[in-house]
Amino acid sequence: MASSGLSPSRAFHPFVLLAPTVLVLATFFVVPVGLAAYQSLFAWDLLTEPSFVGLANYRALMLTGELARVAGRTLAYSAVVVTVASSFGLALALALNREGKLVAFVRGAIFSAYVVSWVSVALLWLWLLDGQAGLVSRALPALGLRPCDWLGDPSIVLFTLACVTVWKIAGYAMVVFLAGLQDVPRSHYEAAALDGATRLQTFTRIVWPALRPTAAFVGTTSLIASFQAFDVVRVMTQGGPVRSSTIFVYAIYEEVFMNLRVGRASALVVVFFVLLLLLTGVQLKAWRTLAQGRVAT
Amino acid sequence: MTEPAQLSRRSLGAAALGAAVASSLAGTGSLGCASPRRRPGEVAFWVSYGGNNRKVLLELVARFHREQSRVKVLPTFQGDYFEGLVKLRTGLFVGKTPTLTHVVGEVVPYLEAAGVLEPLDAIGDEVASDLEPALSQWGTFEGADDVPLVALPFNRSTPIAYVNRALFAELGLAPPRTWSELRDVAKRAGHGGDGATTRWGYECPIDWWFWSALVGQAGGELIGKSGAVELGGEAGVEALELWRTMVRTDRTMKPPPGRDYNAWEATNSDFLAGRAAMIWTSTAFLRYLEDNAPFPVLAAPLPAHRRLAVPTGGTFFVMPRGLEREERESGLTFLRWMMQPEQANEWATRTGYLPISRRGRLELERAGFFEKHPNVLVAMEQLAHARRWPWQKELFRVQREAVQPRLEAAVLGGAEPRAVLAEARNLEAG
Numbered sequence: 001m002a003s004s005g006l007s008p009s010r011a012f013h014p015f016v017l018l019a020p021t022v023l024v025l026a027t028f029f030v031v032p033v034g035l036a037a038y039q040s041l042f043a044w045d046l047l048t049e050p051s052f053v054g055l056a057n058y059r060a061l062m063l064t065g066e067l068a069r070v071a072g073r074t075l076a077y078s079a080v081v082v083t084v085a086s087s088f089g090l091a092l093a094l095a096l097n098r099e100g101k102l103v104a105f106v107r108g109a110i111f112s113a114y115v116v117s118w119v120s121v122a123l124l125w126l127w128l129l130d131g132q133a134g135l136v137s138r139a140l141p142a143l144g145l146r147p148c149d150w151l152g153d154p155s156i157v158l159f160t161l162a163c164v165t166v167w168k169i170a171g172y173a174m175v176v177f178l179a180g181l182q183d184v185p186r187s188h189y190e191a192a193a194l195d196g197a198t199r200l201q202t203f204t205r206i207v208w209p210a211l212r213p214t215a216a217f218v219g220t221t222s223l224i225a226s227f228q229a230f231d232v233v234r235v236m237t238q239g240g241p242v243r244s245s246t247i248f249v250y251a252i253y254e255e256v257f258m259n260l261r262v263g264r265a266s267a268l269v270v271v272f273f274v275l276l277l278l279l280t281g282v283q284l285k286a287w288r289t290l291a292q293g294r295v296a297t
Numbered sequence: 298m299t300e301p302a303q304l305s306r307r308s309l310g311a312a313a314l315g316a317a318v319a320s321s322l323a324g325t326g327s328l329g330c331a332s333p334r335r336r337p338g339e340v341a342f343w344v345s346y347g348g349n350n351r352k353v354l355l356e357l358v359a360r361f362h363r364e365q366s367r368v369k370v371l372p373t374f375q376g377d378y379f380e381g382l383v384k385l386r387t388g389l390f391v392g393k394t395p396t397l398t399h400v401v402g403e404v405v406p407y408l409e410a411a412g413v414l415e416p417l418d419a420i421g422d423e424v425a426s427d428l429e430p431a432l433s434q435w436g437t438f439e440g441a442d443d444v445p446l447v448a449l450p451f452n453r454s455t456p457i458a459y460v461n462r463a464l465f466a467e468l469g470l471a472p473p474r475t476w477s478e479l480r481d482v483a484k485r486a487g488h489g490g491d492g493a494t495t496r497w498g499y500e501c502p503i504d505w506w507f508w509s510a511l512v513g514q515a516g517g518e519l520i521g522k523s524g525a526v527e528l529g530g531e532a533g534v535e536a537l538e539l540w541r542t543m544v545r546t547d548r549t550m551k552p553p554p555g556r557d558y559n560a561w562e563a564t565n566s567d568f569l570a571g572r573a574a575m576i577w578t579s580t581a582f583l584r585y586l587e588d589n590a591p592f593p594v595l596a597a598p599l600p601a602h603r604r605l606a607v608p609t610g611g612t613f614f615v616m617p618r619g620l621e622r623e624e625r626e627s628g629l630t631f632l633r634w635m636m637q638p639e640q641a642n643e644w645a646t647r648t649g650y651l652p653i654s655r656r657g658r659l660e661l662e663r664a665g666f667f668e669k670h671p672n673v674l675v676a677m678e679q680l681a682h683a684r685r686w687p688w689q690k691e692l693f694r695v696q697r698e699a700v701q702p703r704l705e706a707a708v709l710g711g712a713e714p715r716a717v718l719a720e721a722r723n724l725e726a727g
Contacts, residue, residue, distance in 0.1 A: 045386070046383075046386040046389075046390050047390070047408075047413060064724075131554065132567070132572055133572065141493065146493075147493065149554075151554045151555075152552065152554045152709075154709060237554070238555050238556035238557060239556065240554075240556045240705060241552070241554070241556075241705050241709050241710075242705045242706050242709050242710040243702060243706075256383065257379055257380060257383050258379060258697050258698075259697055259698045260383075260386070260693075261698075
């Protein structure tokens with residue numbers, strides 16, 4: 001069989017070209033995860049000799065229910081962040097997808113939250129949401145509402161943190177959706193208008209099908225961002241009260257820094273990695289399905 | 298100290314993982330590179346102070362440098378006590394330790410058992426015998442008599458009550474002397490209610506240190522004579538029940554938001570802003586509260602239940618094992634200087650930590666310091682009721698892992714105190 005013009009002139013050429021990427025991926029991703037998996041089989045405090053404990057770290061995490069609780073909290077937090085940030089970002093993009101200096105200013109103002117550091121955002125909201133002295137808590141009685149202990153009530157603190165996260169990243173979702181909206185040909189809107197389509201029909205038949213891949217991208221990046229949340233927890237609640245805001249990355253931090261358990265932290269890292277891998281796989285599959293749906297449309 | 302041959306068996310990856318996890322999560326990036334090769338006479342000193350305490354420490358170091366030129370102390374901030382401890386452990390593992398650092402009392406037995414602390418007997422009898430017994434290694438720990446001197450007191454403290462003196466005078470209240478008075482005073486000192494409290498009668502971090510004070514007051518011991526983890530038995534339950542009642546039934550106690558030192562800061566802020574009439578916190582904040590409160594501050598001993606009792610707290614100077622002789626000597630030179638009455642008193646009087654030098658304390662008495670600062674005297678007199686910590690290497694784990702995370706569950710969550718403490722005991726036994 002004759003070789004095509006794309007065949008390498010030397011068999012090792014593809015490997016040479018791949019080598020830098022493979023090296024970087026191996027050094028910064030594959031090896032660390034492998035080391036974490038290895039280390040998760042030991043009990044070690046960074047000080048005394050590590051002792052091999054097999055799967056005891058995983059067993060301890062499961063038997064105490066800690067793993068399920070941390071995973072449950074993380075998923076709940078992520079579900080709120082992904083759905084609300086995406087929806088809110090889409091709504092903002094639709095509302096602000098027009099010309100004008102004021103609109104441009106509002107877009108910039110909303111996006112500015114995204115570029116502010118997490119610690120600054122967390123400190124700002126810590127001040128606003130203080131149960132007794134915060135502006136929000138003071139404003140509620142003026143509106144005839146009972147103030148809430150936003151950061152002190154175990155039943156709502158996780159959602160408070162999720163809302164702060166949404167406030168910060170909704171601007172990012174808005175910008176990505178705005179970029180997606182620019183891709184919708186003007187002629188489609190004009191055709192819909194000539195056909196007498198309502199605004200809702202224009203959105204469901206024209207805009208949303210075109211935005212599906214964008215929505216999948218926003219969903220995936222928001223999911224990853226929400227799973228990596230640490231600063232907001234560290235600054236605002238330190239995982240409390242009653243561990244009700246201890247989500248994955250903070251739990252890993254706590255095992256290393258507070259409990260002196262490197263093995264157990266490594267076990268959490270491995271579980272975290274697998275969980276993220278699964279969720280990303282599901283999202284990618286959904287993304288591809290959506291993209292194919294778009295082509296079919 | 299770990300031998301290099303053993304390091305290879307445990308895999309180099311462990312170090313990489315530890316450093317990667319720690320530095321990536323902490324974001325400080327100072328692990329493994331905080332102690333470069335030092336010049337002769339240099340003392341790398343890792344500290345965990347911010348604010349006024351760091352200012353006072355740096356001024357002391359500057360004065361040390363003015364008084365001599367042979368030893369140069371290089372203080373480096375390493376985060377709070379727990380972050381500093383992780384960095385110390387990582388530094389020990391990779392062989393890049395400071396000359397000196399300071400660690401919380403509960404962790405000293407753990408480090409000593411791991412064999413990573415340099416004995417400090419060379420500090421000399423004159424210094425060692427001058428240390429306030431209740432604040433030194435031997436006076437603080439039960440069962441430490443056979444252990445070499447590995448820790449020297451630095452910033453030592455006890456929990457103490459602070460009340461808004463003006464408010465208490467206006468309401469005709471006196472600081473509570475018993476648990477029942479505590480509940481009564483907290484009710485009368487608070488203001489508002491039903492979700493709109495404008496002033497809480499009592500605020501205290503839901504923290505191991507204050508809980509262990511309550512356990513002692515209720516007559517319990519954290520560790521029994523046999524070394525078993527008792528967590529106070531019934532006294533431990535009573536301690537949690539008291540807080541639980543004040544938070545959930547009386548609604549007079551504010552559990553501050555945040556955990557660990559964040560909760561402590563929130564407690565101070567509420568007191569200074571008049572949102573809490575009475576707080577429990579550390580003697581370490583005495584000067585800070587006195588200087589910043591817009592009202593006169595009155596310090597009071599913690600109340601009794603079956604007896605008066607307080608734990609001691611704060612940190613000790615320690616020196617990692619394995620330093621060169623010259624570096625050890627330089628470190629000891631600085632320690633000897635810091636332990637002198639003049640420096641010990643400057644540190645104590647400008648911060649609120651307790652004077653650790655007996656001669657220094659006598660000098661303060663002679664100078665009439667306690668008459669001018671009666672709040673400090675309250676803290677000193679409370680030392681007569683200080684309970685010793687058990688010299689047990691698992692004490693730190695009992696604190697951080699078994700008890701601390703469970704206190705909130707009993708006080709704020711729906712968990713029963715008895716069940717929570719049983720779970721903590723089982724965890725430790727396992």
